[in-house]
Each structure stands twice: as structure tokens, then as C-alpha cells.
Amino acid sequence: MYLSGGSCVMLIITAGSSMEQLFNIICEEGTMCGSMSLSGTQWFLIFTCIALIIAQLFPNLNSIARVSLTGAITSIGYCTMIWALSISKGRPNDVSYGIPVADRTGMTGFGNILNAFGIIMLAFRGHNLILEIQGTLPSDSKHPSRKSMWRGVMVSYMIIAMCLFPLAIVGFWAYGNEIPEEGILTAFTKFHGQDTSKYVIGLIYIWLTISCITSYQIYAMPAFDNLEFIYASSKKRRCPGWVRAGIRLFFGGVTFFVAVAFPFLGKLAPLIGGMAAVPLTFVYPCFMWISIRKPRPKGAMWSLNLGVGSIGIVLSLLLIVAAVWKLDDKGLNANFFRP
Template identity: 55%
Template structure:
């Protein structure tokens, strides 16, 4: 927020920084509730299905969403981003573990019959092919967006004019992206080799769905339950990181209006209110995961455009010089890429349609 105000002015800076950050955080929390509830259902079915000793009935999807939300609220009582550091570390460890388990198990098992690696492009129009390319670029960009990485690093590393955190922040970003690449590249390459066109088009967890459907019945219950538990823990930990941005904003508004520290009971109420609102929206829009390219594409300038323009505004390099040209070119490219990805995502939704199951998760 401070960087945006310094770079773009008070009114435009608040608009450009506050809306996309809160929009991204809120949308991500809703998708995490949907994914977490879906994962809880998978854990229950894995443990109880084909078990003569288990006579319990599974909850509805709405009830699973509520169970996940209650678990998230319990962890959400941590006061600030520094106190969430260990939660974030657990989240990072779990995503490395479950992504590694998925691709390693996928490539060691037999590939399904009828697998194909080619696209049936003969019946597609040029616009459909172009849209497919842009959607693929959008998925890659969303995988490496880094909004939460940057916000978390800035929120936890102390910095002052005399002793800046430039080097530690650069180290943190570098390590974060190395870990992201370690998870994403083997998962994408190994998953495509193992399943090809068998990967379902489902928002955010297509490879996990493919592994569960194709190799799940032939995999031990312990391994499947472990993978689902890792996914669940990762969703709970990620929820805290994204929600903390909204929590901080709500508390800042309270302290600014009341001119006093935020009491603990008010903090608890605000967090329960936000989690309850996210739960309501997850039940209202249970298909939000299918809108991830469209919803997430609008926030890409936070990573791919804003930093370039902010650097020019604050450092003021020589106009039309090499450094100025590189930053201006990358910033404009980020804006153009965002617009094209949003258009392609909207085109795909209009072409393929959307199962808008409002209030029917």
C-alpha cells in the first residue's frame, strides 16, 4: 500500500493496491474452503468406504465446507503475519511432500489405456487455438504469480531507511521461487507423461483428481489418506496467509476509527465474520475453481506490472534509457498479458459453458 501511494499518488495508489490485494485474498480463501471441504470428503470416503466396521454416513458438501471453515477459524486467532510464520512453513513443507508424492507415484505406475498426448485441433477454429495458448500462459503465470510470497516476505522482514531488508527479501523471493519450481515442473511434466488427455479440466486440482480416479483404487489406503491429509493441511495453512491481509485491513480500519488498540474480542469477531462470509460465498459459488483463470488473471499486474512501474516512479531512471525501457516494456507486457488472459478465459467460458450450481456444492 505504501509503495503504491508513493508511486501512483494517494487516491490511485489505494485503488490500485487495496482492491486487487483484497480481491485476490478473498477469492483465494473461498477456493481454499471449496478445496478443503472436497478434501475432507475424500479423506472420509477413503477411510470408510469398503470398511465393514465403518457405518458412518458422509456429510454433505456444505457441511464439509463448514467443518473446514471452523478449523481455519481456530488457527486464524494468531495475531499477525510474524506469528503465522510457522504455519506458513508447515504449508510449504506439505505442498512439497504431496506434489512429490503425486508425481513420483504417477510415473511409477502403469499408464492408463488409451492415453493420448495430442490435441484434436482439426475441428478447432483459429480463435479457439489462440485461446488455448493464452489459457496455458495464464495457468503458468498463475502458478508463479507470487502475490502471497511478496506480501508475506514484506510483512515479516523488518526494514528501515538505515538498515534495509533488500538482500534478505531477495534471498526469500529466490528461495520461494526455487521451491515453487521444484513442485510445479516435476508435477506438470510427470503428470502429463502419466495421464496425458486423461487429466480432467477441474479448477486447481486436475492432477490430484486424475491420480485418485485412475490409480487411487490400486494404491494403499494409507498413502491416499496421507496425500489428502497433506492437501488439507496445506489448504488450512494457506488460508491463514491470504486471510491475514484482510484481517490486518479490518483491524487497521477499527484502530483508525476508534483511535485505540484492537481488543482481542473484536479481533476474534472480525475473523469469525470474515471466515463466515467466505464460507457463505463458497456455498453460493461452489464453481469458483472453474473460474480461476478469469478470477486470478485480473490480479496478475500485482506481480507482472506494478513492480516495474513502481521502480520507475521511485528510482526515476533516465527517461528512454536502457533500464527505463526494460522496466516500462516489462510493465506494459504484464498489462497486455493480463488483458489477453482475461479475454481468453472469458472466451473459453462462453464457448464451453459453465455449470453454475449456485447454493448446490
């Protein structure tokens, strides 16, 4: 629930900023629409309304397969366009790759390495949805759902790697240490925005926004299901349509409020990765497997799961400590309620 909600908040922040950038690209200063710019809160609200309207059309995870496919296509599209255009435009002059000695030695260097692990963990989020999706697949003794789910996971993470690794490699090659915290797209706009067609850049932002809209449906659906299950369990009857709509509006309102209240949430990605992503990836599944399957104590599988789970706990604690250390060292511009 908390990772799904946090992902939806991040999507609101990302998409709201992208929609604002798209508006600024299309409506140049001095034009009639250029004088009608909206605030960050209003862009967040527009995206949330669009996402919630679409959410009312799909009752469960099984019904959003086409939405998921659309999101995958647009994600591959905008990721490929960013790194391909970065290569075609070439590196700006005086690109620096050197890391200051103070940032790669001592506790600061150790903290930066652990922070990188936290960001990577959060970038490969989605594992909290695997069992939710598997629960919608047909399953029997001859064709268990875990086999088709395993194939789906392998293909999905291959596609994610195909999107993220070129972005990371090409981004560092093209911009080096000039990449801002906002990411490679901001760096590309900064260095090549003047010599690139605004329609090309606008297409990247459109695909990014569509990807965020579709991702919101996927990450929000487990929260919708859990809230509807709580209602059905307490009332001992099925959840009627108006209650389902109200639950989704309530969830959307909560995520919108958090996005407006904490628009700097992206800067807390390593901390969130240590608190949420690592336990869900390494800790919970291992101890759940031991609890459910009850393997022979001190056997091979028992020892393997106990070891991986314990390493996950240590890694989670180290990531949290490193993230807090970096926040204390670098500071945080906590622009509460000022997106």
C-alpha cells in the same frame, strides 16, 4: 485484498473436497460411518471453522513462520507422492496425447494458449504477500530487508517449481488427455485407486488438507491486518482482542459464503488470473516503482518499467478475453449454492 480473499475461497473449496474424499476413503460404503456422509456445504464449514480457530492463535504474519514451514513441508510431501506414485504405477492403457485440430488452431487454439498462461500465473500466486512479509523483517541501512526478502523469494519459487513442474510433466506423461479438470490427483485415484493402499491415498489427502489450512492463515493475514488497520484508524486506538476475533470470524464467514455460492470458482481460474494475478505481477509494481523512485524520464529504467507494465496490461486484457471466449464456447456448469 481481493486476491487474498479469492485465494482463501479457493482453499476452502479445495480442502472441503479433499476432506470429503478422505472421509469416503476411510469410511467405506456399508459401514456405520459410511452412512454418516456430509454435504459439500458442511465440509466447507468444517474446514472454515478449523482454519478460523487456528487463525485466532496468531496475531500477525511474523508469528506464523512455523505454520508456513508446516505448509511447505506438507505441500512438498503430497506433490512428490502424487508424481512418484504415478511413475511407479505406470501409464494406463490407451493413453492419448494428441490434441484435436479444432482445439489447437484458430481462435480456439489461441484462447487455449492464453488460458494456459492464466492458469500458470495463478499457480505461482503469492507475490501479493511479498511486501507484507518484508514489512515484518528487520531492516537497516547495512542490512536492508529487501536482500533477505530477495533470497527468500528465490528459494520459495525454486521450491514451487520443484513441486509443480514434475506434477505437470509426469501428469501429462502418465495420463495424457485423460486428466480431468479437477487435476492429477483425481486422475491418479481414478486409474490407480483400486491397486493403491487407501492409507497411502488418505495420507495424500491429509497432507493436502493441512497445506490448505496453513495456506489459509498466510493468505488471510493481510486481509486481517487491513481490516484491523481500518478499525484502529477510525477509532484512534488499538484493536482490542474481541474486535480482532470478530474481524477474523467476519472474514471467514464471507469467504465461506462465497465458496458455497460459487463452488465452481476453480473453473474460472484463467479469468481470475487475468484480472488479479497478472496486474499484481507485472503492472502495479512497475508503475509504483516509477511513481516512487521517479527515474529520469525516457531513461533505461523508466523505459523498462513502462514497457513491462504496458505489456502486463495487454497480457491481462488478452487473458480476460480468452477466458471469456472459452467460457462462451465450452459453457460453465454454474452450480450456485450446490457444492
